[in-house]
Structure formats: structure tokens, C-alpha cells
Amino acid sequence: xxxxxxxxxxxxxxxxxxxxxxxxxxxxxxxxxxxLNELKKAQLIVVEGTLYPLLSRLKNGGYLAxxxxxxVQGPPRKYYELTDEGHRFLNELEESWDELQSAVAIIKxxxx
Amino acid sequence: MKxxxxxxxxxxxxxxxxxxxxxxxxxxxxxxxxxxxxxxxxILKDIExxxxxxxxxxxxxxxxxxxxxxxxxxxxxxxxxxxxxxEEAAPSEPSQSSQSSQPSDTGEARKxxxxxxxxxxxxWIGGVCSGLAAYMDWDPTILRxxxxxxxxxxxxxxxxxxxxxxxxxPEANSVAQQxxxxxxEPNVDNIRNFSSRTDVSQPKDSGTMGRVLKxxxxxxxxxxxxxxxxxxxxxxMAAVLAGFHLVPWFTxxxxxxLLLLSVALFLLCPAISIVMFCVYLVNxxxxxxxxxxxxxxxxxxxxxAGMAVTGVRTYNNRHNxxxxxxxxxxxxxxxxxxxxWVDENTFPxxxxxxxxxxxxxxxxxxxx
Numbered sequence: 001x002x003x004x005x006x007x008x009x010x011x012x013x014x015x016x017x018x019x020x021x022x023x024x025x026x027x028x029x030x031x032x033x034x035x036l037n038e039l040k041k042a043q044l045i046v047v048e049g050t051l052y053p054l055l056s057r058l059k060n061g062g063y064l065a066x067x068x069x070x071x072v073q074g075p076p077r078k079y080y081e082l083t084d085e086g087h088r089f090l091n092e093l094e095e096s097w098d099e100l101q102s103a104v105a106i107i108k109x110x111x112x
Numbered sequence: 113m114k115x116x117x118x119x120x121x122x123x124x125x126x127x128x129x130x131x132x133x134x135x136x137x138x139x140x141x142x143x144x145x146x147x148x149x150x151x152x153x154x155i156l157k158d159i160e161x162x163x164x165x166x167x168x169x170x171x172x173x174x175x176x177x178x179x180x181x182x183x184x185x186x187x188x189x190x191x192x193x194x195x196x197x198x199e200e201a202a203p204s205e206p207s208q209s210s211q212s213s214q215p216s217d218t219g220e221a222r223k224x225x226x227x228x229x230x231x232x233x234x235x236w237i238g239g240v241c242s243g244l245a246a247y248m249d250w251d252p253t254i255l256r257x258x259x260x261x262x263x264x265x266x267x268x269x270x271x272x273x274x275x276x277x278x279x280x281x282p283e284a285n286s287v288a289q290q291x292x293x294x295x296x297e298p299n300v301d302n303i304r305n306f307s308s309r310t311d312v313s314q315p316k317d318s319g320t321m322g323r324v325l326k327x328x329x330x331x332x333x334x335x336x337x338x339x340x341x342x343x344x345x346x347x348x349m350a351a352v353l354a355g356f357h358l359v360p361w362f363t364x365x366x367x368x369x370l371l372l373l374s375v376a377l378f379l380l381c382p383a384i385s386i387v388m389f390c391v392y393l394v395n396x397x398x399x400x401x402x403x404x405x406x407x408x409x410x411x412x413x414x415x416x417a418g419m420a421v422t423g424v425r426t427y428n429n430r431h432n433x434x435x436x437x438x439x440x441x442x443x444x445x446x447x448x449x450x451x452x453w454v455d456e457n458t459f460p461x462x463x464x465x466x467x468x469x470x471x472x473x474x475x476x477x478x479x480x
Contacts, residue, residue: 032161046190
């Protein structure tokens with residue numbers, strides 16, 4: 001398979017994105033717009049549509065749960081929160097993130 | 113002025129322009145195709161909820177969702193190809209994967225297999241020719257000319273084929289279908305391009321080949337039309353002459369006159385159509401007076417029926433006449449034969465068996 005820079009960037013961002021979503025939700029229960037705002041602020045996603053399949057897959061994997069909450073305007077909203085398994089998964093991801101970060105830091109700082 | 117539809121998004125009611133609705137529906141269908149079946153419904157529900165929220169935000173004081181709103185929402189949510197994670201999902205379109213995150217690569221350059229639709233935006237009759245032309249990337253005028261030529265030459269049954277295609281081919285209603293008809297991926301950008309293009313409905317320039325062909329066809333059609341009119345005039349005159357017994361040796365009954373008029377009508381309808389076709393062809397415009405065409409078709413069918421009925425009747429009359437003449441001739445030839453060598457007493461049975469023939473012969477004999 002030929003190396004496609006865009007593809008590799010997308011792949012890097014993809015794994016990273018799930019990590020960040022879990023991070024956002026772990027702080028407090030969040031609904032889609034909250035998550036989107038955070039992600040946009042961090043300039044992590046280009047289009048909102050990316051989020052929905054990720055949320056759905058995380059939920060189906062048992063890492064997320066949601067409950068309906070009334071909102072001031074409009075119909076009730078889905079508020080996502082982490083399950084126990086979600087918390088464990090987030091910890092694992094954090095560990096591997098730290099590992100990756102230090103690995104990259106070591107390699108980048110090593111001047112031979 | 114536009115027609116609006118009422119839609120329900122996540123329990124909220126929106127009024128939406130028809131074109132905007134078509135685009136939104138196509139978008140949701142595209143999204144649906146992108147996700148795996150087991151997660152599709154839920155994701156689409158979430159997305160619909162988000163769309164409802166975005167619409168509410170955008171509408172503020174307005175009542176109707178319009179095309180710009182839908183396009184803006186589609187921009188915010190993005191195309192399935194931009195989601196960048198379709199490796200697991202979308203088993204149906206594996207080739208499209210990993211073309212991620214660049215809206216520019218969804219331009220018109222990306223072709224897909226064309227679909228056969230009736231192009232009712234450029235139609236003359238049912239949009240069959242224009243649809244076929246779009247499918248084969250031809251000029252519809254050339255296809256129409258071929259169709260008409262085949263029809264006039266009487267090869268096969270193009271009329272029947274046309275009606276069959278008319279029934280079989282679906283109409284290209286939405287912008288997305290019109291794009292599919294031309295083999296263009298019906299995504300946001302292309303739909304936007306297509307919608308904003310002003311020259312969509314204008315007839316295409318047919319090129320030098322097309323123009324030369326056009327002139328040839330006009331000349332040919334004029335000749336055919338002229339000869340048809342001459343024939344019709346002749347038939348009409350014949351009907352008048354025969355009907356009013358203006359010429360002693362050429363008379364006809366009501367049936368024969370009706371037959372002649374039916375034939376004249378049968379020729380007149382295509383003749384008028386040819387003239388109209390030529391006028392439209394010269395002016396490079398679509399047929400406007402639909403009712404004229406339909407009236408002509410109706411008259412033409414009536415003339416066929418008329419020809420059938422009066423033709424059969426005339427043939428029967430003619431047959432009777434012929435039988436009469438035959439009997440008369442027989443009678444004429446019978447008399448001398450009788451005199452020469454037929455003895456009445458020898459063949460008494462013949463008289464009874466041949467019925468009228470023998471009887472009339474008999475009477476002529478008795479006259480002598």
C-alpha cells in the first residue's frame with residue numbers, strides 16, 4: 001500500500017480523537033454540542049459528522065452510556081457519561097499516550 | 113415562489129423548501145449508506161437531532177428552511193468521505209475510503225456510472241430522448257432526429273419503443289438524480305455547483321456536425337412535408353369531385369368519401385407535425401404547445417380507425433359490385449352459349465342448382 005500523507009495523518013488523528021472524546025466526557029456528562037465545542041476549540045475535527053459514528057461505537061463497546069435530559073429549548077438531549085469500563089479504557093489510553101509522548105520526545109530530543 | 117414541505121426532525125417540525133428537502137434527503141441517504149447497518153439508525157437519529165438544532169439556530173425569525181441552510185448544515189456536518197474512519201463501515205463502497213478530509217477532491221471530475229433517467233428538464237415529449245442522450249453523452253437533438261427519421265421511414269416501431277421507454281425510465285426529479293443521470297457524484301459540492309449554474313436549462317449548442325445535420329434534416333423534412341401536403345390536396349380534391357358527382361365517370365358513395373378523408377387526415381397529422389418540428393428545430397426551442405401535439409396524435413389515431421372501418425366497408429361494397437359485374441358478364445356470355453349447344457331439356461338440374469345465375473339466364477332466354 002502506498003504511503004499517503006493525508007491518510008496517515010487521518011489515522012493518527014483517529015485514534016487520538018477517541019482518546020480526547022473520552023477525556024472530555026470524563027470531566028462531566030456532556031451532550032453532543034458540548035463535545036463538539038471542545039473538539040472545535042482544540043481544532044481536532046474538521047466536520048461534525050465525524051463524531052457521531054465514534055460516539056455510537058464507543059457506546060456499543062460499553063465505554064459510554066447516555067441518559068436523556070430535558071433542555072431549556074427544544075427536545076430532550078442525550079448526555080453521555082463514562083461507564084466503569086470506559087474509565088478503565090481511558091486510563092489505558094492515557095498510559096499508552098504517555099508512553100508514546102515520551103517515546104516521541106526521546107527520539108526528537110536525541111541529537112546523537 | 114416555492115413549494116414547501118413539512119418535515120419532522122427529532123420531534124421538531126420544520127417547513128422546508130422542496131429543493132432543499134430533496135438535497136437534505138439525498139444527504140441523509142448518503143450518510144446512511146456510509147454506516148454499517150447495525151449502527152445506522154442510531155447515528156442517523158443523532159445526526160437528525162443535531163440538524164434540527166442547527167436549523168433552529170439558523171432560522172431565528174424565519175419560518176422556512178431554505179437551500180443555503182441545508183448546504184450550511186451539510187458543510188458543518190461534512191461529507192461521509194470526510195469522516196475519515198470508513199475502514200470498518202461502508203462495506204458497499206470500499207474504493208471511496210481514505211480519500212479523507214479534502215473537500216476539493218469531491219469535484220465534478222469524479223465520475224461515476226451514469227444512471228438512466230428521463231430528462232424532463234430538457235424534454236420535448238416525455239424526456240426519453242434527452243435522457244438517453246444524457247446517458248450516452250450525446251446531443252439530444254441528434255437522437256431526436258434519428259428517432260424521427262426511423263419513425264418516418266417506418267423501420268421497426270419507434271413509437272412503441274418510445275412509449276415503452278417512457279413507462280420504464282424513471283423521471284429525474286431531484287438535482288441528485290439529474291447529476292446521477294450525467295454520471296456525476298451527487299454530493300454537496302456538485303449539487304451546489306449544479307444548483308447555482310444558471311445555464312442548466314438552456315439548450316446545448318449542438319456543434320458544427322449537429323448544425324449541418326440539422327439543416328439537412330430540415331431540408332429533408334420540408335420535402336417530405338411538401339409531398340405530403342400535395343398528396344393530401346390531391347386526395348381531398350378527389351373526394352370533392354367524387355362526392356359532388358362533378359365528373360360523370362368518377363363517383364363515390366359516403367363510405368368512399370369518408371375513406372378518402374380518413375386517408376387525408378392520416379397524412380395531414382404527420383405533415384403538420386413535421387412543419388411544427390421544423391419550426392422548433394429552426395428556432396432551437398422546445399415544443400410549447402403540448403395540446404396541439406396531443407390533438408394531432410388523437411386525430412391520427414381516429415383517422416386510422418376511420419380508415420379501418422370505411423376501408424372494410426368499401427372493400428365489401430366493392431366485392432358486391434364485382435360479384436354483380438361478374439354475374440352480369442356471365443349472363444351476357446351465357447345467352448349465345450345457350451343458343452348454340454345447351455339444350456334446356458338435357459340439363460334441367462343446372463337451372464335449379466345455380467340459383468340466381470340460371471334464373472337470370474332463364475329470364476333472358478324467355479325474353480328472346
